[in-house]
Amino acid sequence: MSLCEHEERFLDSELEPVAPGKARFHIIPAGYEASVSYGGGTFRGPAAILAASRQLELWDGLSDPSRLGLFTHCPVDCDAETAEVLMRIEASVQAALDAAPENPPVPVLLGGEHTVTLGALRALHKRYGSFGVVQFDAHADLRERYDGTPYSHACVMRRALEMGLPLVQVGVRACSEEEVRVRTAHGVTCWDARQLAEHGLPEHILPPDFPSRVYVTFDVDGLDPAVIRATGTPVPGGLGWWDAQHMLRQAVEGRHVLGMDVVELAPDLGDIASDFAAAQLVYNMMGMVQRHAAAKGRV
Secondary structure, three states: OOOOOOOOOOOOOOOOOOOHHHOOEEEEEEOOOOOOOOOOOHHHHHHHHHHHHHHOOOOOOOOOHHHHOEEEOOOOOOOOOHHHHHHHHHHHHHHHHHOOOOOOOEEEEEEOOOOHHHHHHHHHHHHHOOOEEEEEOOEOOOOOOEOOEOOOHHHHHHHHHHOOOOEEEEOOOEOOHHHHHHHHHHOOEEEOHHHHHHHOOOOOOOOOOOOOEEEEEEEHHHEOOOOOOOEOOOOOOOEOHHHHHHHHHHHHOOOEEEEEEEEOEOOOOOOHHHHHHHHHHHHHHHHHHHHHHHHOOOO
16 A cells, blocks of 8 residues: 555565555655755655665664565655745654554655754654754754755754754764854754764763653764765765664664654765665664664564
């Protein structure tokens, strides 16, 4: 069963369609792009991830997340003004949560520029109230406005803080003075790339008082360009693949993951490795949620 049979589904080369209410993970493509500040093409990111997912193994190395059911939504129509697109994304995430109200699925948003995350955060905030946000990114995204808009990809985490959502940032290595002040004022926990390179990985990335419910947002430029080069603003000195996996596991251990996203892939026809790495990242994140939910008896 699918809401749009003509559209590609995540891992559709391996899996038969399932009903929305029987799927633990709801994949929501949202190829919105309006405020990218360097290279473009993130609007093609979701389709590239879905296409690359056809080459994934169901066994992610530790488990098979697909056994919990994957449902791919119709792509969000992003041909509108930002406010309208965010409302559409919010509605898609709400529809995912409503598919099984007693045990809501995990929305998995595929961007698109990082602005799309705000739509998911709004839907989850309405459903659950407060929760923590764990951000993997090369940039802090804490500006008040950028290029004249408060809804730039460079502002999305500032909007999250304004919603009262605690924030942990991992892998940042491009940050303005304004954003440094915002971090200090809001008590943002930061594991910047330079700090990780000089001192190694921390034992725990989340502070002891961080909420038990979390949303994980992963901008692919948080990874070093040697891992994923196809992104609008590739910054040297990023996270390696296995360090990122380790810190992702730390982010979900002992937590209830309400939702997650992978954003800012800007596909290049000559670079299928980046598309595949992004698809693998999405699936590995599902696997982490699956295993830690099982350990907690929630699956």
